[in-house]
Amino acid sequence: MGVFWSRGYHATALPDLLRATKLSRGSLYAAFGDKHSLFLRALDRYIDDAVTRLNVELDPRKEPVDGLRAYLAGYVDRTSGAHGRRGCLVIATAMELAGRDADVNRRIANFFKVMEARVADALSRAKAAGKLADGVDPANAARILVCFVEGLRVISKTAAAGVITHAAADALLDRFIR
Amino acid sequence: MGVFWSRGYHATALPDLLRATKLSRGSLYAAFGDKHSLFLRALDRYIDDAVTRLNVELDPRKEPVDGLRAYLAGYVDRTSGAHGRRGCLVIATAMELAGRDADVNRRIANFFKVMEARVADALSRAKAAGKLADGVDPANAARILVCFVEGLRVISKTAAAGVITHAAADALLDRFIR
DNA sequence: TGATTTAAAGACCGTTTGGTCTATATTTCC
DNA sequence: GGAAATATAGACCAAACGGTCTTTAAATCA
DSSP states (O other), X not given: OHHHHHXXXXXXXXXXXXHHHTOOHHHHHHHHSSHHHHHHHHHHHHHHHXXXXXXXXXXXXXXXXXXXXXXXXXXXXXXXXXXXXXXXXXXXXXXXXXXXXXXXHHHHHHHHHHHXXXXXXXXXXXXXXXXXXXXXXXXXXXXXXXXXXXXXXXXXXTOOTTOOOHHHHHHHHHHHBO | OHHHHHHOSTTOOHHHHHHHHTOOHXXXXXXXXXXXXXXXXXXXXXXXXXXXXXXXXXXXXXXXXXXXXXXXHHHXXXXXXXXHHXXXXXXXXXXXXXXXXXXXXXXXXXXXXXXXXXXHHHHHHHHHTTOBOTTOOHHHXXXXXXXXXXXXXXXXXXOOTTOOOHHHHHHHHHTTBO
């Protein structure tokens, strides 16, 4: 997974995968079929990890506003410095392959749908608890937050070291909560 | 430019470029040097177009809030439907090459810096005119808006046709203006 | 231990990659 | 019209691509 994450699909050659998996050419093809299948497995694992994290942070049994704060803070941390410059496998794949690979497109579209749904759900719970500012629509706000965190990953690819974005994330959430 | 935009750097082969430029192999190399140089020219043109548009929309002589509204609306339009699925050359390049290509990194980092500066400037002018909501910091808000529009481009790569985001963009801006 | 399965190493395959070069047209200019 | 410059088509190159296959070594098990 790591090598696709760092280099992208096309830029990852067989020798890179052999080094990363410590498998021989024959074993790799016996185990995974071909490069594309192996990539799909890597992408699935990456997405699973992300969804798992989402389910923890936005757990319905937790305080929704705290969860949203943790969700945003997690993205800020993961896009700071060297982590940020590594980028995001989902976004890189979306831009590189989504238009020409239906398997990839389906997975990524679903991931964004799930994330938006989890965030919208947390916002709905916050609204029900009277924690949201007047006139905030959970569906719109969820889309805004998802776009914000994904945009964060994009600009962090080239951001200079030491750029702090926690303040922006806090400022954004503060606009929605009471 | 178009072929890099549609396919990305690695996935664009020489024959694609010959077809797109209607040049022969020899002429193309005489005119541009090599694939990487040609790509840099395409990227520069794409960025120039974007900066030009930015300068029009956020022109200091115009009403800043109107400009910001036009800026957001423009991104929403350009990420809807087929346009959206084509993606964005800057983001695709950031994810594909920025980590390993200093020329590319410099251009993209600068582009994001310029965009954020233009947006921050418009927000500052709006604040001076008393048009901003209480407690809104132009610098933080600018980063939020930039991340939002870039995130929009990402999720639009795989979004189903007909998904409307104008409402989210309006909702976001409405949180910052009075 | 000896037979059998499993994995490693890497030669090998056809194709495609980015890039060069030559021979042939096509302009351009006087 | 004829010489000089320019652009074309496409042969050609070495290297790298994804993928297969054979040969050798290691592990497994009775």
